[in-house]
Amino acid sequence: MRESIRDAEHLFRLVLLFAAGLLLFLLVRALLVPVGFGELGHFRSGAIDDNRGRPLRYAGRAACAECHDDAASELAAGRHARIGCESCHGPLAAHAADPDAAAAMLPEATPLCVRCHEANLARPAGHPQVEPREHADGSACADCHRPHLPAV
Amino acid sequence: MTVDRRRFLADATKYLLLTGAAAEAWPFVAEGRPAAAPGYDMARHWWAMFIDIEACIGCGLCVDACKRENDVPPEAHFSRTWVERYYIAPRDVAHPEAEDRPVVDSPDGGRHGFPEIHRAGAGAKSFFVPKLCNHCAHSPCVQVCPVGATFESPDGVVLVDKDWCLGCRYCVQACPYGCRYIDPRTNTVDKCTLCYHRITRGLTTACCEVCPTEARRLGDLKNPDDPIHELLRAHKVQVLKPNMATGAKVYYAGLDASVR
Numbered sequence: 001m002r003e004s005i006r007d008a009e010h011l012f013r014l015v016l017l018f019a020a021g022l023l024l025f026l027l028v029r030a031l032l033v034p035v036g037f038g039e040l041g042h043f044r045s046g047a048i049d050d051n052r053g054r055p056l057r058y059a060g061r062a063a064c065a066e067c068h069d070d071a072a073s074e075l076a077a078g079r080h081a082r083i084g085c086e087s088c089h090g091p092l093a094a095h096a097a098d099p100d101a102a103a104a105m106l107p108e109a110t111p112l113c114v115r116c117h118e119a120n121l122a123r124p125a126g127h128p129q130v131e132p133r134e135h136a137d138g139s140a141c142a143d144c145h146r147p148h149l150p151a152v
Numbered sequence: 153m154t155v156d157r158r159r160f161l162a163d164a165t166k167y168l169l170l171t172g173a174a175a176e177a178w179p180f181v182a183e184g185r186p187a188a189a190p191g192y193d194m195a196r197h198w199w200a201m202f203i204d205i206e207a208c209i210g211c212g213l214c215v216d217a218c219k220r221e222n223d224v225p226p227e228a229h230f231s232r233t234w235v236e237r238y239y240i241a242p243r244d245v246a247h248p249e250a251e252d253r254p255v256v257d258s259p260d261g262g263r264h265g266f267p268e269i270h271r272a273g274a275g276a277k278s279f280f281v282p283k284l285c286n287h288c289a290h291s292p293c294v295q296v297c298p299v300g301a302t303f304e305s306p307d308g309v310v311l312v313d314k315d316w317c318l319g320c321r322y323c324v325q326a327c328p329y330g331c332r333y334i335d336p337r338t339n340t341v342d343k344c345t346l347c348y349h350r351i352t353r354g355l356t357t358a359c360c361e362v363c364p365t366e367a368r369r370l371g372d373l374k375n376p377d378d379p380i381h382e383l384l385r386a387h388k389v390q391v392l393k394p395n396m397a398t399g400a401k402v403y404y405a406g407l408d409a410s411v412r
Binding site for chain 1: 356
């Protein structure tokens with residue numbers, strides 16, 4: 001019996017050592033594991049909000065139509081109806097947020113037309129394509145076609 | 153409140169083009185306070201994309217829009233999305249058993265379009281394949297991350313925690329689709345977020361917004377009214393590398409067997 005008490009002293013030290021180790025582990029863990037880690041899975045849940053927090057560059061066609069309903073309804077009537085405003089006019093979220101602070105630009109038409117309508121073997125056969133040099137004879141596309149209502 | 157013609161048209165367009173919730177959120181987005189918009193519930197969405205290869209004209213507007221929207225470095229090898237052109241030469245009738253060997257190119261990721269390099273010849277086949285992160289439901293890149301810096305969000309988007317990423321590049325190697333790169337400015341990994349900042353505000357992705365032929369369309373598989381259900385039903389669709397069982401959620405209509 002006496003000998004077991006002597007053993008208990010050794011055990012007590014051992015337990016103390018383990019307790020100190022556990023404390024150190026918990027301390028280091030609290031310092032290293034970020035807030036929100038493990039809430040939704042094996043990741044920091046705040047990262048979702050970080051990804052959400054980016055500013056917009058493209059406002060979306062609905063925002064354009066809020067003010068430019070004339071252009072939007074013209075576009076909707078023709079074969080370019082499915083094309084978003086910013087496909088040609090570029091990213092305009094800043095302009096949509098404050099029209100005075102950021103002016104919209106008028107793009108140069110011909111390079112944009114050619115980008116989609118120059119003949120290319122890889123393009124779907126049903127897509128309207130031309131050889132610009134033969135088709136236009138040097139004149140600009142906008143001389144004959146209006147980008148919003150492209151039919152001649 | 154009086155409703156004049158201009159206001160009626162604006163509201164009608166807004167509600168037609170956006171979903172109801174998005175239309176409600178739009179004023180807050182326009183004011184630059186998107187976080188104040190009515191809540192976005194991750195549990196009620198499961199994002200996917202539908203890509204119609206037969207509709208892609210290789211204009212590259214999606215690549216350009218992605219770079220601008222997400223502030224992606226200009227070089228082609230830093231691309232969250234890119235477009236590949238496949239060219240398959242006419243079959244050699246003397247050796248019909250030979251495999252198709254497609255010639256694939258993607259000049260500048262397709263950002264400035266594709267100058268014609270192949271002459272139309274009898275029997276040749278060519279088409280464009282837009283590529284992006286497949287937002288796998290069982291993503292290999294997530295599985296290899298040693299620190300939990302990349303993850304599948306509850307609404308089905310594979311995202312990166314840029315504050316927590318070590319830049320160890322395991323995920324870059326693990327992605328079977330080559331969709332990840334190391335951002336040279338931060339030395340952390342970067343990839344398509346499916347425009348998470350846009351889709352959670354009721355907008356579509358930048359690439360889908362500018363696609364002139366609707367070859368790309370964002371879809372929410374948890375929304376029963378989303379047109380993606382009809383698209384997936386009406387087309388024969390395939391995902392890339394289905395044999396890898398990644399649970400890819402970018403569905404391709406008209407995908408050729410030669411596409412890797």
